[in-house]
Amino acid sequence: MTIADRWLLPDGVEDILPPKAEQIETLRSKLLDLYKSWGYDQVMPPMMEYLESLLTGAGHELDTQTFKVTDQLNGRMMGIRADITPQVARIDAHSLAREGVSRFCYAGQVLHTNPAHTMDTRNPIQLGAEVYGHAGIASDFEVISLVLESLKLSKIESITLDLGHVGVFRSLMEKAALDSDQEKALFDILRRKALPELESFIPEHFKNQSLGEAVRQLAYVCGGAEILNNVRELVAPLSADAVEAVDTLKQLVGRLQCCYPKVNLYIDFSELRGYNYHTGVVFAAYKTGGSQPLASGGRYDETGKVFGRARPATGFSLNLLKVADVSSQSIDQQKLVLVPDEDSEELAKAVEQLRTQGHRVVRQLTDSDAEICDAVLSQVDGQWTVVDR
Numbered sequence: 381m382t383i384a385d386r387w388l389l390p391d392g393v394e395d396i397l398p399p400k401a402e403q404i405e406t407l408r409s410k411l412l413d414l415y416k417s418w419g420y421d422q423v424m425p426p427m428m429e430y431l432e433s434l435l436t437g438a439g440h441e442l443d444t445q446t447f448k449v450t451d452q453l454n455g456r457m458m459g460i461r462a463d464i465t466p467q468v469a470r471i472d473a474h475s476l477a478r479e480g481v482s483r484f485c486y487a488g489q490v491l492h493t494n495p496a497h498t499m500d501t502r503n504p505i506q507l508g509a510e511v512y513g514h515a516g517i518a519s520d521f522e523v524i525s526l527v528l529e530s531l532k533l534s535k536i537e538s539i540t541l542d543l544g545h546v547g548v549f550r551s552l553m554e555k556a557a558l559d560s561d562q563e564k565a566l567f568d569i570l571r572r573k574a575l576p577e578l579e580s581f582i583p584e585h586f587k588n589q590s591l592g593e594a595v596r597q598l599a600y601v602c603g604g605a606e607i608l609n610n611v612r613e614l615v616a617p618l619s620a621d622a623v624e625a626v627d628t629l630k631q632l633v634g635r636l637q638c639c640y641p642k643v644n645l646y647i648d649f650s651e652l653r654g655y656n657y658h659t660g661v662v663f664a665a666y667k668t669g670g671s672q673p674l675a676s677g678g679r680y681d682e683t684g685k686v687f688g689r690a691r692p693a694t695g696f697s698l699n700l701l702k703v704a705d706v707s708s709q710s711i712d713q714q715k716l717v718l719v720p721d722e723d724s725e726e727l728a729k730a731v732e733q734l735r736t737q738g739h740r741v742v743r744q745l746t747d748s749d750a751e752i753c754d755a756v757l758s759q760v761d762g763q764w765t766v767v768d769r
Contacts, residue, residue, distance in 0.1 A: 390502075391502075392492075392494075392495045392500070392501055392502035392503075393501065393502055393503050394501055394503070396701075399711050399713070400704070402711055402713070403704055403707075403709070403711050404505065404700060404701065404704050406709075406711065407534055407700060407703065407704055407707065407709065408487050408505070408507065408700060410533055411487075411507055411530055411533065411534070411700075412485060412487055412507070414526075414529060414530065414533055415485035415509050415526065416485070418483070418509075418522075418526060419483050420483040420484060420485040420509050421482075421483060421484055421485070422484070422485050422486065422487075423468060423471055423484050423485075423486050424486065424488065425461070425464060425467035425468065425470075425471065425486065425488070426461075426467075427460060427461060427488075427489075428449065428458050428459060428460050428461065429458060429459065429461065429467065429470075430451075430456055430457070430458055430459075431446070431448065431457045431458060431459045433466065433467075433470055434446060434459040434461055434462075434466055434467070435459065435466070436466050436469065436470070436683065436686050436687070441656070442462055442463055442466075444493065444494075445462040445463075445492045445493050445494065445496075446459040446460065446461070446462045446493065447459065447460040447462075447491055447493055460491045461490050461491070462490050462491060462492050462493075463490060463506070463697070464486050464488060464490060464506055464508060464697065465508065465510065465680075465695065465697060466683070468484050468486060468508075468510050468695075469510075469512075469680075469683040469687070469693065470687055471484065472484065472510070472512040472689070472691065472693070473687035473688060473689035473691065474687045474688065474689070477689060478513075479513075480513055481511065481512065481513040481514050481519075482511070482512045482513055483509070483510070483511050483512075484509065484510050484512075485507075485508065485509040485510075486506075486507070486508055486509075487505070487506070487507045487508075487700070488505070488506060489503055489504070489505050489506070490503070490504060490505075490506050491503050492504070497672050500672075501701060504699045504700070504701050504702075505699070505700040505701055506697050506698070506699065506700070507530075507697065507698050507700050508677070508695060508696055508697035508698065509523060509526055509695055509696060510523075510693060510694070510695030511523060511693065511694050511695060512691045512692070512693045513691050513692065513693075514692060514694075515681065515692035517628060517631055517632055517635075519692075519694050520632055520660070520661045520679060520694050521632060521635050521636070523677060523694050523695055523696050524541070524632075524636065524663055524677075524696075525639065525640075526696070527541075527663070527665050527675045527677070527696050527698070528541070528640055528643060528665070530675065530698060530703075531665060531667075531674060531675070531703070534703050534704075534707045534709060535707050535708040535709040536667055536674070536703070536706055536707055536708070537708070538644070538667065538668035538669075539643050539644065539665055539666070539667065539668060540643070540644040540645075540646055540665070540666045540667075540668045540670075541636070541643050541644065541645055541646065541663060541664075541665050541666075542646045542648055542651060542663060542664045542665075542666065542673075543629060543632070543633065543645060543646065543647050543648070543661070543662075543663050544629075544647065544648050544649050544650075544651040544652070544661070544662045544663070545625040545626070545628060545629045545649065545660060545661050545662065546652060546654075546658045546659065546660065546662055546678075547621060547622070547624070547625030547628075547659070547660055548598065548611070548615060548622045548625045548626060548649050549570075549595075549598065549649065549650070549652060550659075551615075551619040551621035551622040551625065552591060552594060552595055552598075552615070552618065552619060552622060553566075554619075554621075555588070555591055555618060555619055556585075556586060556588070556591055556592075556595070558585060562585055565581070566578075566581060566585070566595075567652055569581060570599055570650045570652055571652060571653075573599070573650075575599060575600070578596060578599055579596070582595060582596050590617065590618065591618055594614050594615055594618055597614055598611070598614075598649045598650050599650045601614070601649070602646065602647060602648040602649070602650070603646065603647060604645060604646070604647065605630075605633045605637065605645055605647065607647050608626060608629065608630045608633065608647060611626050611647075611649060612626045612627070612630075625660070628660070628661065629647070629661060632661060633645060633647070644668055651664075653676060653678075654676075654678060654680070657680050657683060658678045658679060658680050659679050659680055659681045659682070660678065660679030660681070660694075661678055661679050661694070662676075662677070662678035662679075663676065663677060663678060663696075664676040665698075667706045670706065672702065673699075674698055674699060674702050674703050674706070675696050675697065675698035675699070675703075676696065676697065676698075677694070677695050677696025677697060678694065678696075679692070679693070679694040680693050680694070680695075681693060713740075714738050714739050714740050715739060715740065715754040715755050715766075715768075716740045716741075716742060716752060716753045716754050716755070717734060717739050717740065717741045717742070717753060717754070717755045717756070717757055717766055718742060718744050718749060718750055718753035718755070718756045718757065719731055719741055719742070719743055719744065719756075719757040720743075720744055720757070721743050721744050721745065726764060727757075727764060730757060730764035731757070734757070734766070739766075741757070753769065754768065754769060755767060755768045755769055756769060
């Protein structure tokens, strides 16, 4: 083994070095304080759990993103978490089992077997917030508002919010009566926006031409809030549940336009991110002009059912590393003050006072310490005083 083999990190795994580490930690602290100010209780789930718990309701995608290991104590398979949301669902359903509405927030690293996008890290830092026990539009609005406030706090000025509702597509699929393989293939086509493939898939698999045409048009109809009426007219003859989903999204859009008029809203009913477990409104937030979401989420009712407690739920997670990359927030570093390596009660008190005030103070060990410091604690007229260099 060469020396390089000893320090080389795996592909997609990275160290976070100064000053980036300080920026990320500052953001993490500020965002968690924001969530707590909204009444969210912080939880800290473990890095690994048994697979049955980690993969509950998440579908194949999360399964393939999860590293598997064997518990040496009992031989059972465990997973290193690729997403914290299923863990919070377990906490709500089993560990706490509160009555009424519960609000949780969290922050921690997750690990992916493959990067979510080209050039992404495989060990992102995930922050998020979840609301359990409320099925109405008010909780959807609350978590989306918290996403927008998070990005505002992170000094990201221009935001585009991509909105959809999986209930429209899901209700049309119930009418179409496709088998699971056909539905999976259609979902994959829509996810990839492979419109030529869609044009050949629809006539081959949809006996009801009106239903097939509605699904086809959903892939093309996207844009601002003005498209909602058009989509409602499109699905009205086919499914009352689809109409209800459109009306729900319309109400939500109205509240967002009122409270966040500067946010760019983009409606896309063929955006089926998390289709396997989402049950209602879905959303993703981008820096306007960006190609990858900074935060995403949606409604995932009854995720806790396998833990013995089905509850309505909605929430979001954001990738703190991506947010930090596009944030305009500057790092307000305190001076690095050098103090002599001396034993003195007066010096010790002066150092303690500086650190209490938030200064960074280092005791000089070698000449190299002097090279990195911005100021020196020196005796001036018998008093320990910070002197800029």
